[in-house]
Amino acid sequence: MAVAEATPPGRDFIRDIVQADLDAKRHTTVVTRFPPEPNGYLHIGHAKSICLNFGIAEEFGGRCHLRFDDTNPTKEEQEYIDAIERDVRWLGFDWGKHLFHASDYFERLYQWAEDLIRAGKAYVDDQSQDAMRASRGTLTEPGRNSPYRERAVAENLDLFRRMRAGEFPNGARVLRAKIDMASGNINLRDPVLYRILHANHPRTGTQWSIYPSYDYAHGQSDAIEGITHSICTLEFEDHRPLYDWFLDNIAVPSRPHQYEFARLNLTYTILSKRVLTELVRGGHVGGWDDPRMPTLAGLRRRGVPAEALRDFIRRIGVAKANSVVDMAMFDHAVREVLNKSARRRMAVLRPLKIVIENYPEGQSEELEAINHPDDPSAGTRKIRFGRELYVERDDFMENPPKKFYRLSPGKEVRLRYAYFVTCREVIKDGAGEAVELRCTYDPATRGGNAPDGRKVQATLHWVSAEHSVASEVRLYNPLFMSPSPDAANFATDINPNALEVLADARVEPALAQGGNSPEAVQFERQGYFCLDPDSKPGKLVFNRTVGLRDTWAKVSGAKGA
RNA sequence: UGGGGAAUAGUUCAACGGUAGAACAGCGGACUCUGACUCCGUUAAUCUAGGUUCGAAUCCUAGUUCCCCAGCCA
Numbered sequence: 001m002a003v004a005e006a007t008p009p010g011r012d013f014i015r016d017i018v019q020a021d022l023d024a025k026r027h028t029t030v031v032t033r034f035p036p037e038p039n040g041y042l043h044i045g046h047a048k049s050i051c052l053n054f055g056i057a058e059e060f061g062g063r064c065h066l067r068f069d070d071t072n073p074t075k076e077e078q079e080y081i082d083a084i085e086r087d088v089r090w091l092g093f094d095w096g097k098h099l100f101h102a103s104d105y106f107e108r109l110y111q112w113a114e115d116l117i118r119a120g121k122a123y124v125d126d127q128s129q130d131a132m133r134a135s136r137g138t139l140t141e142p143g144r145n146s147p148y149r150e151r152a153v154a155e156n157l158d159l160f161r162r163m164r165a166g167e168f169p170n171g172a173r174v175l176r177a178k179i180d181m182a183s184g185n186i187n188l189r190d191p192v193l194y195r196i197l198h199a200n201h202p203r204t205g206t207q208w209s210i211y212p213s214y215d216y217a218h219g220q221s222d223a224i225e226g227i228t229h230s231i232c233t234l235e236f237e238d239h240r241p242l243y244d245w246f247l248d249n250i251a252v253p254s255r256p257h258q259y260e261f262a263r264l265n266l267t268y269t270i271l272s273k274r275v276l277t278e279l280v281r282g283g284h285v286g287g288w289d290d291p292r293m294p295t296l297a298g299l300r301r302r303g304v305p306a307e308a309l310r311d312f313i314r315r316i317g318v319a320k321a322n323s324v325v326d327m328a329m330f331d332h333a334v335r336e337v338l339n340k341s342a343r344r345r346m347a348v349l350r351p352l353k354i355v356i357e358n359y360p361e362g363q364s365e366e367l368e369a370i371n372h373p374d375d376p377s378a379g380t381r382k383i384r385f386g387r388e389l390y391v392e393r394d395d396f397m398e399n400p401p402k403k404f405y406r407l408s409p410g411k412e413v414r415l416r417y418a419y420f421v422t423c424r425e426v427i428k429d430g431a432g433e434a435v436e437l438r439c440t441y442d443p444a445t446r447g448g449n450a451p452d453g454r455k456v457q458a459t460l461h462w463v464s465a466e467h468s469v470a471s472e473v474r475l476y477n478p479l480f481m482s483p484s485p486d487a488a489n490f491a492t493d494i495n496p497n498a499l500e501v502l503a504d505a506r507v508e509p510a511l512a513q514g515g516n517s518p519e520a521v522q523f524e525r526q527g528y529f530c531l532d533p534d535s536k537p538g539k540l541v542f543n544r545t546v547g548l549r550d551t552w553a554k555v556s557g558a559k560g561a
Numbered sequence: 562u563g564g565g566g567a568a569u570a571g572u573u574c575a576a577c578g579g580u581a582g583a584a585c586a587g588c589g590g591a592c593u594c595u596g597a598c599u600c601c602g603u604u605a606a607u608c609u610a611g612g613u614u615c616g617a618a619u620c621c622u623a624g625u626u627c628c629c630c631a632g633c634c635a
Contacts, residue, residue: 012574012575035635036635039634069635071634071635072635074634075634075635129633136631137563138563138631139563139630139631140562141563141631143631170633183563183564184563184565185565186563186564186630186631187630189631192633194633195633213633213635214635215635234565234629236629236635237566237630238564238565238566238630239630240565241565260566273635315573315574316573316574316584317574317575318574319573320566321567321573321574321627322566322568322627322628323574324573325573325585326573326585328572328586329572329584329586332586339598340598373593406596418594447594448594449594456594457596458596459593459595460595522595524595525596525597526595548595548596548598549596549597550596551597554596
């Protein structure tokens with residue numbers, strides 16, 4: 001069961017159908033299923049399907065099954081099975097005892113295939129794959145009947161049993177449904193029900209040497225489980241007549257119906273298992289859980305809360321029109337959740353040293369900082385102030401443009417929770433790069449307010465040079481440079497700056513306490529971050545989940561940091 | 562040129578013969594010890610052409626554009 005959503009679930013055409021079926025008493029309970037093939041990791045596109053299927057079951061008081069569509073042992077692995085279960089749970093859904101596999105039904109599917117043969121509705125075809133392709137016809141021309149199409153029932157039965165017994169090599173024969181080689185719908189041109197595959201199946205081992213096709217297995221599996229609404233993506237729309245054909249020609253225990261919706265697409269993102277697999281295998285990313293990946297594992301490691309993902313899915317709705325959702329929509333959903341929950345901390349990503357000349361050497365003091373501006377119960381913490389500090393390099397400009405509110409020579413700003421400071425002098429290296437600022441502070445502004453009421457334009461985050469902790473910070477940008485990347489040429493579109501490693505960041509000591517808790521934090525004025533599992537006791541690694549909205553970056557035309 | 566789908570603000574989704582609305586993005590402003598958050602305001606759409614109707618995004622006709630299908634993948 002998912003945690004309660006802050007906002008009610010949306011309405012969509014599928015929920016309307018479910019409601020109508022319930023109203024018309026066509027069903028008493030709703031049963032849906034999420035049917036992943038364990039040949040890769042789940043991604044954000046699957047999250048849409050998961051939220052739809054589990055969400056509907058929950059809202060209408062029904063149930064949702066997790067069913068592995070494991071009909072192709074040449075592509076499926078146990079690692080993926082485990083990852084899928086982990087990811088669905090993390091997303092916030094529970095299938096209870098309703099965990100199934102298409103392979104649970106192999107024997108029944110096989111018997112039904114024999115039934116079809118006996119009824120003269122299926123036959124064993126000896127044609128080569130090429131010959132079959134050639135006789136299938138084209139989009140505009142009908143196909144031709146196989147020379148084996150009128151084989152006697154007894155011979156079909158014998159050959160099919162021998163296929164099962166493993167007497168023939170891979171590809172030697174297939175079992176096909178006898179439907180209509182002239183159909184305008186190519187799925188109905190005598191589709192393959194079984195192919196010979198001498199392969200080791202993650203669950204059934206070498207017990208089988210023939211495996212059912214997706215089309216043959218899916219609807220019947222639905223029927224066995226009593227699925228009422230079998231929800232899938234648009235590309236299966238023209239498989240529906242075949243889905244129905246099997247259910248109409250086999251003595252199935254229930255009669256499910258298939259409905260199709262448009263899959264999710266996101267700007268700057270490719271959601272194709274083939275491409276994601278290649279990204280991993282080709283070493284373009286660190287793994288399936290690389291935070292640059294749109295996988296649930298990657299998003300989780302990046303720090304995206306499951307709640308934000310669910311909320312995002314709810315916002316984008318469900319329809320039948322192909323669409324591409326703006327990544328900004330996703331970022332917004334993430335920020336919305338994190339803004340409410342994340343504790344505030346200070347961290348300097350690209351440090352620039354400042355020395356407070358009128359602050360006593362060898363001295364430091366504690367100041368109080370609040371942990372969450374909108375949640376007093378989050379409490380406060382102490383932060384250390386001293387003579388030598390770090391501020392963000394981007395917060396200083398020697399020759400600032402008009403609207404630059406931050407530090408520049410002669411300018412006074414506030415250091416958050418601390419004092420007003422004024423930049424007096426810029427120390428540069430040989431290349432003319434500022435390496436240190438000499439500043440003064442006003443002791444009367446302790447805590448951040450001036451008794452004389454004078455204002456400053458900016459408040460900067462900072463850390464103590466002595467007390468802060470050196471850390472690594474990893475910033476993430478879109479994996480692809482193009483807003484609509486082409487899956488066929490993805491390699492040339494990979495963004496070389498998708499991962500930016502900041503090796504010399506300095507974070508306030510509070511971030512080094514509390515061990516490796518994955519809790520999300522906000523680095524003030526920067527974004528939301530979480531601890532990466534690469535962190536070690538002496539070396540913390542933070543991932544930027546998403547940056548804060550940055551109006552200044554837009555105004556200044558700076559590239560997104 | 563066969564079969565199956567889809568077209569509404571920049572984007573995603575509503576409106577189910579009766580005032581075209583929301584969210585995100587954008588723009589302007591208020592507030593602010595985060596150029597964040599929050600709040601206020603605002604720009605902006607029915608693929609085209611006919612028809613039916615008192616009234617059409619919705620129904621009809623004809624077009625246009627886009628997506629999917631010729632795996633022994635799912």
